[in-house]
Amino acid sequence: MEGVDKLIDACRRNDANAQQQVYDMFAPKMYGICLRYLKNVHDAEDVLVEGFFKIFTKIHQYSGDGSFEGWIKRIMVNESLMHLRKTNNFRMHVNIDTAHHVSENALALDNLSHKELLVLIQSLPPGYRTVFNMYVIEGYKHREIAEILGISINTSKSQLILAKKKLRDMLKKKHNQKFGS
Amino acid sequence: MKSPDQLLRDKARHIQQAPDAHVWMRIENKLLKEDHRKRMRSQWVTRWISGIAAVFIFVAVFIQWNDILPSPAQTSEGTIASWEELEIVNDDFYNVQRVHNIHLAYARIGGN
Numbered sequence: 211m212e213g214v215d216k217l218i219d220a221c222r223r224n225d226a227n228a229q230q231q232v233y234d235m236f237a238p239k240m241y242g243i244c245l246r247y248l249k250n251v252h253d254a255e256d257v258l259v260e261g262f263f264k265i266f267t268k269i270h271q272y273s274g275d276g277s278f279e280g281w282i283k284r285i286m287v288n289e290s291l292m293h294l295r296k297t298n299n300f301r302m303h304v305n306i307d308t309a310h311h312v313s314e315n316a317l318a319l320d321n322l323s324h325k326e327l328l329v330l331i332q333s334l335p336p337g338y339r340t341v342f343n344m345y346v347i348e349g350y351k352h353r354e355i356a357e358i359l360g361i362s363i364n365t366s367k368s369q370l371i372l373a374k375k376k377l378r379d380m381l382k383k384k385h386n387q388k389f390g391s
Numbered sequence: 392m393k394s395p396d397q398l399l400r401d402k403a404r405h406i407q408q409a410p411d412a413h414v415w416m417r418i419e420n421k422l423l424k425e426d427h428r429k430r431m432r433s434q435w436v437t438r439w440i441s442g443i444a445a446v447f448i449f450v451a452v453f454i455q456w457n458d459i460l461p462s463p464a465q466t467s468e469g470t471i472a473s474w475e476e477l478e479i480v481n482d483d484f485y486n487v488q489r490v491h492n493i494h495l496a497y498a499r500i501g502g503n
Contacts, residue, residue, distance in 0.1 A: 242406035
């Protein structure tokens with residue numbers, strides 16, 4: 211942790227070497243986040259560039275209270291959402307009544323590799339994918355998602371249920387392909 | 392036993408992928424451009440401040456110079472406002488000064 215603190219201090223002084231070290235340390239994880247939100251590799255790279263640029267130019271705003279990784283992650287998620295908002299009109303008009311609760315197959319999930327999971331998440335429609343990422347992975351509440359995305363709480367809930375349903379279907383299909391049905 | 396959501400979360404949080412090398416170059420270029428922009432901005436600010444300071448100094452010197460110049464002289468013809476006028480009325484400064492002094496002396500003893 212002390213090493214990271216020293217790097218942060220050096221980044222505050224615009225030390226290029228420290229900036230590159232911070233980038234090398236966190237880029238793979240942050241790129242993973244960008245890829246979860248954005249299907250397109252170029253879009254994910256654009257967001258990664260913007261995100262790290264913001265991190266290095268606003269690093270003096272990091273108070274040091276929470277974890278540095280958490281702070282970086284929040285910037286990346288926000289950048290991804292901003293990019294989505296700019297380039298995509300979320301189609302989130304499904305009502306909660308039309309969606310039914312679904313549960314994923316835990317066993318099928320267990321056998322899934324990280325790469326396979328990323329492909330599955332990326333194949334979700336933007337609206338499903340965004341709510342799924344925010345709720346299941348980032349741990350946002352439906353109320354927060356609704357506020358951030360400017361949608362209703364029910365829409366957020368329905369998007370999540372539909373995302374899970376679609377994921378389950380895809381998992382099932384994948385499982386059947388793997389082991390034959 | 393972990394819930395499916397927990398399983399998904401754990402797995403998804405470990406998704407990592409190294410970006411292409413050119414991404415860092417793009418970030419580096421962007422940072423350099425920003426640094427250059429900041430420097431240019433601070434240079435402009437410095438230039439503006441020095442420009443404004445120069446104007447102030449010029450005005451101050453101008454005012455000071457005006458103070459150094461003799462105040463309007465009085466003659467029997469009236470007030471002489473400037474050197475040019477003074478020269479027109481009377482080329483001989485000594486005489487003008489003398490007239491002026493006479494007027495001052497009159498003023499002191501209460502005459503016109």
